[in-house]
Amino acid sequence: DGGITQSPKYLFRKEGQNVTLSCEQNLNHDAMYWYRQDPGQGLRLIYYSQIVNDFQKGDIAEGYSVSREKKESFPLTVTSAQKNPTAFYLCASLDRDEAFFGQGTRLTVV
């Protein structure tokens, strides 16, 4: 079945560690996005990519990094520079006018 797969579903990070969240899609979409969602709040854009080997910062890119080496993959790295990384992270891909979302990764700092 076509769709977007995020992994892992739950992730725990120690202080000072970098962690990478995976996002894979088999929908052949060019555009992919990463959003952060805090409890009881809306979605905030971290990074987005319109095409392979190109990506743009969103509204809250500080402390995060991404790569887009393949069309189907858009991993997000949460670096130690991100001071408050505990949140729900959502990956999406966009085809024309519709965005398809993964089921999210819940990251907790321990």
Added chain:
Amino acid sequence: GESVGLHLPTLSVQEGDNSIINCAYSNSASDYFIWYKQESGKGPQFIIDIRSNMDKRQGQRVTVLLNKTVKHLSLQIAATQPGDSAVYFCAEGSKSFQKLVFGTGTRLLVSP
């Protein structure tokens, strides 16, 4: 930023009532709009979309209205059911700025 980290407003309705969820969008250049439903712990799911050349679009039990003059979007859910309880987000997009921007969302609570 284009979306603000505010706490979600809540709309409480009785089962069987019609619900209206509102959204103010930010960019007059946006030319398509999407409503999403997000259940707890899950990713958002597409409900319905509308282009800027339309004022109204209907789906199954849902209607989206677009007022470009005041940059306002609404989602109407007919005969609301307990399974409709979720957070609803509107999103705006444009080919020219090439990214999808989300509103802050509204929590819909449906009582039996």
